[in-house]
Amino acid sequence: MFRNIKIGTRLAIGFSAILALLIVVVSIGVSRINEINGDIRSLVRDDFPKTVIANEIIDALNVNARILRNIYIFKDSEMQKEIDLLPEKSRVITAGIEKLDKMIATDVGKISLQKVKDARVPYLAEVERYLSLIKSGQREEAAGMLSGTLRNTQDNYIAAVLSLVDGQSALIVQRGQAAENLAASAENLLLILTGVAAVLSAVLGWLITRSITEPTRQLMNHANEMAAGNFGNTVTLSQQDEVGILAQSLRTMQSAVQTMIADTALLSKAAVDGKLTTRADASQHQGDFRKIVQGVNDTLDAVIGPLNVAAKYVEQIAIGDIPKPITESYNGDFNTLKNNLNACIEATNQQAAAAQAISKGDLSVSIKVRSDNDIMAKSLVDVVQAVGALVADANMLSQSTLEGKLSVRADAAKHLGDFRKVIQGLNATLESVVVPVNEVMAVLG
Structure with missing residues (x-):
């Protein structure tokens, strides 16, 4: 009808x-x-x-x-x-x-x-x-x-x-x-x-x-056969509506895809074999099929350079030789890879500089935490906070002693590990000094 x-x-x-x-x-x-x-x-x-x-x-x-x-x-x-x-x-x-x-x-x-x-x-x-x-x-x-x-x-x-x-x-x-x-x-x-x-x-x-x-x-049955890799069956459907036009287009596509599959298989095998210089002949294809094959060729060309640079930088970072940031221009994900490597280099240099500053007693150094998983940066922040707390309590005890407040003590429970031992030692030292002083004051009083 x-x-x-x-x-x-x-x-x-x-x-x-x-x-x-x-x-x-x-x-x-x-x-x-x-x-x-x-x-x-x-x-x-x-x-x-x-x-x-x-x-x-x-x-x-x-x-x-x-x-x-x-x-x-x-x-x-x-x-x-x-x-x-x-x-x-x-x-x-x-x-x-x-x-x-x-x-x-x-x-x-x-x-x-x-x-x-x-x-x-x-x-x-x-x-x-x-x-x-x-x-x-x-x-x-x-x-x-x-x-x-x-x-x-x-x-x-x-x-x-x-x-x-x-x-x-x-x-x-x-x-x-x-x-x-x-x-x-x-x-x-x-x-x-x-x-x-x-x-x-x-x-x-x-x-x-x-x-x-x-x-x-x-048409769906023919498409399913093509999806399964069978391009040998010919589409015989013929009518005057859009479905008939689609059937003719499907027949034309069969031939083009067969040619493209052959070249894709060629490039895939060459890549698996490590022959990254092998390329397909894009002139054998028409329209966007040519663009696809040419795009694969261009992709292989674009991949080789950035991968070589990335491999070299990763190798240097692995042995502790931090290289200078990458200055070459890349596109898309390769640019993201470059930015990530540069960010890694910058963060490593910043953390190294922060560690050197801390070793010289400079607790005012700024440490950038890149994420919740940045254990190194978090550890440096914890070191700065722990040493800062130790210095603050030591200064407090010193100031209290100068002011004659010999009963003042630092709260060792706020510190961990050897930092707690240091504070406990300072408190014990003050105790050993205060007792004789109190006895002398009692005699004089």
Whole structure:
């Protein structure tokens, strides 16, 4: 079906069909998601905040009830403190009602909110009458209001707010159910469309894949034979697409590789035999094959010189005759080899100079540690630190003696080996001097 159609055209047909199906699925999915998102946005930004505000009003009313009770219980200044709390709660309720008035858009919601407003009027009137009785000292009448008319108006007020909350909660449930139904519908539709798209994509993909893999498998078998060293089989595949062109190129490559293999074998055998002057005839090859053979020839030319220099320098370093740095120019890894040899020469000279300085008592010498495995440099650093610590403790003991602090001793535990013995000897010497001195001071004292 696709034998003589270009592979690019086949793939374009397949991907275009899959892309079209994908666009349909995504478009429907995005549309349904936007609808669900609208319902969720309404829940989060409109329905739920209105319920929260209504509950805040109920909370404020409950706080007012406690305040009104406390006003009856407390007297004088404590009572006045409770009275002063009422305006704040009233402002909270007023602000909540004003917010709801702006947010509620449905007729049912507006009716419920109006009932809240209507129930608030007698409640506020009863609160004012209750406060007047308290302030005038008519506490018995005020107590009757707490369980009578004031309580009734408050219950009616709260019932109106609860009715508003119930209405808003019903809207939330209704909108949530609508979103749930829409999500289920979208899920089913997307599953069906995805299934159809998957089947069509699989069939189209199988047809296109088979039209490519079958001839490619034949070429792969020929390539495997070549990889195994068998270049005698001829590629017979013939068709008008890229695979056919590749088959012709593979046939041409067979001949070129056979010629290159022969020259490579020649150079390899010569190198194994130590005949490093042997070279292949690059003119027998074309294009990059010629470059490969010429490159091998150039590689052999480039290897001989640097290897001879490196061997000579390594031989000199091995017998302790440190040569001067290499000044010739090399490329690539040979330049790295040269730099490493020069670095070795420089480091060896630096360490030798450092050792000579230490032997002359110069502990200020700088020692470069090239890596964690540079044992020689680390050892020299340890020597400098150990001798430095020894000198510091000796100077400390000397200074203490000059200042008459004969009880001062150095900490021998900080030193190792013979350095510790030296410090211990200095401490012992001071002990042998201090004892007679202390005895003389005791007699004179």
